[in-house]
Amino acid sequence: MQLGMIGLGRMGANIVRRIIRDGHTAVGYERHQQNIDDLSADCGGSFSGTTDLSKFVAALETPRVVWVMIPAGATGAVVDQLGELLEPGDIVIDGGNSRYHEDIARAKTLAPKGIHYLDIGTSGGVWGLERGYCLMIGGEAAQVAHIEPLLKSIAPGVDAAPRTPGRTGEPSAAEQGYLHCGPAGAGHFVKMVHNGIEYGAMAAYAEGMNILHKANVGNQQDDEHSAEVTPLEHPEFYRYDIDIPEVTEVWRRGSVVASWLLDLTAEALYADPNLDSFGGRVSDSGEGRWTLDAAIDEGVPAPVLSAALFQRFSSRGESLYADKALSAMRQAFGGHHELPKK
Numbered sequence: 001m002q003l004g005m006i007g008l009g010r011m012g013a014n015i016v017r018r019i020i021r022d023g024h025t026a027v028g029y030e031r032h033q034q035n036i037d038d039l040s041a042d043c044g045g046s047f048s049g050t051t052d053l054s055k056f057v058a059a060l061e062t063p064r065v066v067w068v069m070i071p072a073g074a075t076g077a078v079v080d081q082l083g084e085l086l087e088p089g090d091i092v093i094d095g096g097n098s099r100y101h102e103d104i105a106r107a108k109t110l111a112p113k114g115i116h117y118l119d120i121g122t123s124g125g126v127w128g129l130e131r132g133y134c135l136m137i138g139g140e141a142a143q144v145a146h147i148e149p150l151l152k153s154i155a156p157g158v159d160a161a162p163r164t165p166g167r168t169g170e171p172s173a174a175e176q177g178y179l180h181c182g183p184a185g186a187g188h189f190v191k192m193v194h195n196g197i198e199y200g201a202m203a204a205y206a207e208g209m210n211i212l213h214k215a216n217v218g219n220q221q222d223d224e225h226s227a228e229v230t231p232l233e234h235p236e237f238y239r240y241d242i243d244i245p246e247v248t249e250v251w252r253r254g255s256v257v258a259s260w261l262l263d264l265t266a267e268a269l270y271a272d273p274n275l276d277s278f279g280g281r282v283s284d285s286g287e288g289r290w291t292l293d294a295a296i297d298e299g300v301p302a303p304v305l306s307a308a309l310f311q312r313f314s315s316r317g318e319s320l321y322a323d324k325a326l327s328a329m330r331q332a333f334g335g336h337h338e339l340p341k342k
């Protein structure tokens with residue numbers, strides 16, 4: 001089957017490489033000729049690319065299947081352009097991390113033109129070429145069925161995890177690593193919640209590791225330290241120098257908290273045991289915020305996910321003013337000494 005790919009950055013290019021490995025063909029559109037040349041060198045005659053969107057559309061077999069894999073903020077403009085260039089029966093896929101609200105609007109705009117729209121939340125990041133991508137799909141069932149040969153090639157496949165006890169026979173789509181979650185927006189809705197969970201799970205590991213990191217605090221009490229915090233009643237309880245890279249390594253084997261996220265953490269700590277290459281400022285690109293918006297709209301508590309999101313804001317210095325205000329109040333009502341700015 002043929003796929004049209006818009007955006008040949010790391011994700012788009014690796015999806016193309018993965019389908020071509022499986023016998024499909026691809027046409028790519030990309031503004032940077034170098035990305036086209038790199039992919040052509042890897043894929044030979046199964047891939048052709050252009051920097052001209054009209055030529056890209058003309059090169060595709062009908063019904064066209066056009067996967068848009070560009071930063072979420074730029075997707076809307078490209079989908080609008082495709083709306084002018086494509087024909088009835090064609091399919092546009094947004095594989096980026098768009099907000100699901102936008103999918104609902106785009107599907108509605110394209111429908112009168114007979115152009116179908118699928119939103120595919122795509123998880124796997126830079127590892128997807130090797131491990132496959134987990135695909136969460138929203139849109140009409142007939143179009144999902146049409147692109148199924150491509151989905152099977154992009155997804156990790158049933159062997160990526162042991163089969164769940166009780167599941168037998170032909171593996172379901174979910175067991176192969178892709179799932180039609182519902183109508184327009186449902187794919188990105190599920191991917192959004194996946195990312196909300198990602199924030200929470202990452203924060204849980206990070207907090208636990210920090211408690212391990214401080215397990216030797218009983219050795220470190222000095223005058224300045226005790227002026228700032230309540231002195232330890234039992235410093236003898238905190239005299240452990242825990243080798244955190246080794247702890248993450250042992251947890252990978254048989255522990256309840258083993259996971260791919262932990263595998264990656266262990267790898268990062270092995271390469272950089274004190275995490276010196278990181279400044280401790282953690283970015284976010286919207287998915288965590290949108291997950292909390294949905295939780296609020298649904299009236300569903302999400303205390304862990306919200307704490308994880310707010311911790312990212314704090315990591316970027318966004319709690320500094322609040323922290324200063326706390327010091328000011330504590331000093332004002334109790335005359336307590338608060339440490340001045342360093």
Ligand SMILES: O=C(O)[C@H](O)[C@@H](O)[C@H](O)[C@H](O)COP(=O)(O)O
Pocket residue numbers: 097122123124125195198283284285286287288
């Ligand atoms: O499932 C995935 O492969 C990741 O979630 C991927 O989609 C990306 O790394 C996140 O969007 C980062 O999200 P933040 O920038 O919000 O941390």
